[in-house]
Amino acid sequence: MFSNKNIYYKKCTVLRRTRQCRLPTDIGYSLEDLVLVCRIGMMQQKYLTIKQLTEAVKGTITPRMVRHYHALGLLSPAVRSTSNYRLYTRSDVQRLQRIVALKQQGFQLSHIRKLLETDADASPDALVAALQQQYLSVIQQIVRLRETACALEGLLGRDLSCQAVQAGALAQLRLLQAQTDGELGQLEQVLEGWDAGAHTHPEAFGESLQHLLPDLSDRSEIEVDLLSKLVLACGDCSLLPFVKLSETAIKSAREALKNQCQIVADVPPVCAALDNTRLAHLGTSIATLIDDPHINAAAEAEQEFWAEREWFEKLLKLEKTCILVIGYAPSVLMAVCEAIENGQLQPALVIGMPIGFSHSPVAKRRLVRSGVPYITTVGTFGGGLLAAVALNALVESLIEKPNCHCHLK
Numbered sequence: 001m002f003s004n005k006n007i008y009y010k011k012c013t014v015l016r017r018t019r020q021c022r023l024p025t026d027i028g029y030s031l032e033d034l035v036l037v038c039r040i041g042m043m044q045q046k047y048l049t050i051k052q053l054t055e056a057v058k059g060t061i062t063p064r065m066v067r068h069y070h071a072l073g074l075l076s077p078a079v080r081s082t083s084n085y086r087l088y089t090r091s092d093v094q095r096l097q098r099i100v101a102l103k104q105q106g107f108q109l110s111h112i113r114k115l116l117e118t119d120a121d122a123s124p125d126a127l128v129a130a131l132q133q134q135y136l137s138v139i140q141q142i143v144r145l146r147e148t149a150c151a152l153e154g155l156l157g158r159d160l161s162c163q164a165v166q167a168g169a170l171a172q173l174r175l176l177q178a179q180t181d182g183e184l185g186q187l188e189q190v191l192e193g194w195d196a197g198a199h200t201h202p203e204a205f206g207e208s209l210q211h212l213l214p215d216l217s218d219r220s221e222i223e224v225d226l227l228s229k230l231v232l233a234c235g236d237c238s239l240l241p242f243v244k245l246s247e248t249a250i251k252s253a254r255e256a257l258k259n260q261c262q263i264v265a266d267v268p269p270v271c272a273a274l275d276n277t278r279l280a281h282l283g284t285s286i287a288t289l290i291d292d293p294h295i296n297a298a299a300e301a302e303q304e305f306w307a308e309r310e311w312f313e314k315l316l317k318l319e320k321t322c323i324l325v326i327g328y329a330p331s332v333l334m335a336v337c338e339a340i341e342n343g344q345l346q347p348a349l350v351i352g353m354p355i356g357f358s359h360s361p362v363a364k365r366r367l368v369r370s371g372v373p374y375i376t377t378v379g380t381f382g383g384g385l386l387a388a389v390a391l392n393a394l395v396e397s398l399i400e401k402p403n404c405h406c407h408l409k
Helices: 004-018 031-044 050-057 063-072 090-104 109-117 124-156 160-191 194-200 205-212 221-234 237-242 249-258 268-272 276-282 298-307 309-316 330-341 359-369 384-400
Strands: 243-245 262-265 285-288 323-326 349-352 374-377
Touching (some): 050 063, 050 090, 124 237, 205 221, 221 237, 221 249, 221 384, 249 323, 249 349, 249 384, 262 384, 268 285, 298 309, 298 330, 309 330, 349 359
Parallel strands (some): 349 374
Antiparallel strands (some): 243 374
C-alpha cells in the first residue's frame, strides 16, 4: 500500500509526463484534491497537441500551417492547457482534413473559409455546388489550354514530333494522377457517407447540367438541346467549346428532314446508333457508305475506305440534299470535302466527327471551309456515338417542335 504522500507523487509524475496541466507541489493537499487533479489530467489527455493534430491529419500539414489557419480564421481558437499549449479535439481533426482536402482541389483559403462557414455537415448540397463550380472553373482552364494547343497544332502541323510531345504530356498526367491518388482520398473522407443516398432516387441529369454547363442563353433552344445531349453522351462538359455549327446547320437539317431526305452513315456502327424509329416516322431512308458488317473500329474503316475504290464511287452517287453522318473514318470526311469542292456532292448537312489524331483535325477544318452546313468537333474530339447523337437530337426536336423557329436569326 502506498502512503498518501506516495500516491500524491505517483500521480504528479504521471501528470507531469502528459505536460497537460500544472500540478501542486505542496504535499499538504488532501486526497480529494489529488483526485480532482487526476480527473482534470485525464480529461486533458483526451485533447491532442498541435503535433498530434498534424500527425492525425497526415499529408504535408505542419504546425506552422495550423497556426496560420488560426490567424486566418479557418480554425477556431484552440483550447489552452494550464501550460499554455494548444489543445485540439477530433472535430478539429475533421475540420483540418476538410481544409487540406479542399486546398488540394484548388480552392483558395478565402473560399474555403466561406465553405466551412456554411457548415458542410448540415448542408452537403452547399459543398457539392461549390465543388461543381470549382470543377467548371478547372474545365474552363482546360478548354483554354486545349484551344491554344489546337492553334499551335495548326501552325506546326500534326506531325510525329507533335504526337511525341502529346505522348510525353500524357505520361506526365498519369504520373501526376498516381502521386495525387492519396490526396484525393482526403476529399473522399469529406464526402464520405453521401454516396449512401444515391440508391434512394434516380440521378437528375437535367439538374446536374444546370450546375455544370456554362451560360448558353445566347444559343437557340434547339442548339442548347443538341449541346446538352452531346455532353450527356460523353460525360464531359469540356466538349462544348469544341462543338462547331454553321449558322444554317439547324435550319438546313430541319428542312431536309421534313422533305424526307436520305441519311447516310459512314459505317454500320454509326448507322446502328441512329434513332431508326423516329427517322422512319419522318419517312427518311437510311444508308451506310462503307457497307461492311465487319467494320467495328475507326482504323478498320480508314483502311477499308483507302483499299476499296467502290466506296468513293458510291459517295459520289449519293442523293443531293442528303445528310451525312461521319463518326469513324477521317478519310471519308476528307473525300466528302473534296467532292463538295469539285461540285460532285451537295449535302444538306454534314455531321463530321471522325476519330483521329492527325487526319481528323485537318478534315474538320476543311469541312468548315467547304461552305456547306455542318456540325463538327474541333481537333481530335469525336466518335460515332457523338455523330449519331447529334442527328438524333435534331430529329427529336423536329418531331416534338415542328413549328419552332428559335434557331432562325
